[in-house]
Amino acid sequence: MAYLELHNIYKTYGQGAHETEVLSNINLKIEEGEFVAIVGFTGSGKTTLVNLINGLLAPTSGSILFKGVPVSGTSHERGVIFQNYSLLPWLTVGQNILMAVKEAFPKKSKSALNEIVASYVAMVNLTPAINKRPKELSGGMRQRVAVARALAMKPEMIIMDEPLGALDALTRGNLQDEILNIWGKDKRTALLITNDVDEGIYMADRIIPLRPGPRATLGPEFKIDLERPRDKTALNDNASFKKTRNAIIEYLMDIGDARKSEAKEPVILPDLAPKSFVKYF
Amino acid sequence: MKAITLGSFSKFVGLDFFTSLKNLFTGKLAKEDFKKFLRKVIVPLASILIFVGLWHLGAKSLYNIEATFRIEKALKDQGPVAAAALKTCIASGQASCQPNTLPSPTQVWDSFQSLLRDHRIINADKAAFIEKTATLNTKRIAAGKNAITYTGRPSFVDQIFRSLQTVFAGFLLALFIAVPLGIFIGLSPTLKSAFNWFIQIFKPVSPVVWYLLVFMIVKTLLIDSNEDSSFTISFISVGLCAMWATLVNTAMGVSSVDKDYINVAKVLKLGTFQKIFKVVLPSSLPLIFTGLKITLSVAWMVLIAIELLAQSPGLGLFVWEEFQNGANDSNAKIIVAMFVIGIIGFLLDRFMLTIQNWVSFDKTDAI
Structure with a gap:
């Protein structure tokens, strides 16, 4: 049995006439220790899918099994890194993480909890900023806090919803490496949602495109057989990388074109002629 | 920890013209500072002077209208001799025949001085009384009797403090009713629809009606007590009258917490208690404080009317008694009370703004 299963x-x-089907017939299996990326266009229902898996939303029909048990509500076993960081602005970096750790390990002593906080802050290289508030941090630093907060709860699976979407390309690259490093240490199961094919290929074992919504569904999967650790610069010349990359992009472009042509149904315009006002004068 | 300088502190409480004032005296006045000084100090001072000037002219013309009218009336009713006598009497400035109208700024200032003198006299009286009764009181207490207390007339300054007591008691009552209730209403849509009609109907009720309502209830509840219930009645009326802004703002703040923060609370699986105190309350704090600020200023505003009705000692009663008194400096004393009420209201507002800046996570949110 797979670690996470969606059937x-x-x-x-919405309901009745206003009902819109966002996700349709999604089937997914993720094995333990696997790093899976789901790639899709903006607005294709990626965040809805993530919220179903982390338990913030319940599916209209179908079942989600995590380690064989149906998902009902959120759980500390599945850590979430949100797209917009979602740090609490009135708490410092340390307090934000401490709040999560306290919930995850209610029995530990205060000093033990503070040690956990300090070690995870150090892991994302933010020790000097531990007493700062999110407002004083850059976007990349904030997302590192969010990463530390999710990981400090020692989840068995990490769910990342476009975690690097709002960052510039350079910060993005650095954080990709950091996340991979952390993931490589204890090989937790990871699910990455992204709109960047290169990011997916660089980070994941498997890429699954999400056909755009409404009625979004998962496309055929692409296996990435690249050795880890992967080298970003060398990757560009790797034949297998290029092949997979082109295949995925082609697939996504085809869907995009198909969607566009769907929208290109001819619109019949009313037959109008400019009216002459001359006789009124 | 940043050192608190005069500049940062005065900016924090919203009085940053002190900084430019300080720069003026330390000789560090740059051109930019000079402009700021002009705008923040000179312009308000000039407008105050213009205001006082216009007031003076207005009061003078009102005085003349009243004086002419009286002299003409005396001429018509009592003949030229009485009119001439009245004219010399008015010109001599005798208290008995002064026209009763809007007092001039100098009269108001004199009344202010006389109120302060009065306060010092009453204070001395009180001290003398306490000294005189000290030995007697120790005997009475030893014998198990009540001590004799000073029951003389309260001075103007005493009245101010009584008013402040009433307003703070009312404000605390509003705080303890409106904030918890607002949180519950904000959290539960069921409670919200249960309370909505109640809020909509009672919010616009006038302070006078609140006073009468509270009077009906408290009078019956304290039917056995011989104590003076006017303070209780007035602070409860002030609290009930002023609490609506806080109630509505708290409910709105709590029900409109950013969905991202709620998602975080869900993903971290915070308990209800933790969720309310760690996420919901801090995020609605700016709105709650805006509500409290409005509540305090409304409380101060309705206080005068309610004290007047309740005959509870304080500035409201002072104004009413002066009006009924009709002495020749009564009008000036009423104007003094008006300025004192206004200035204290302004200070209370600044005080709340300072606390709001202190507790809010986002300093720019404070309005």
């Missing part, structure tokens, strides 16, 4: 997931919003 025939449907998710609709």
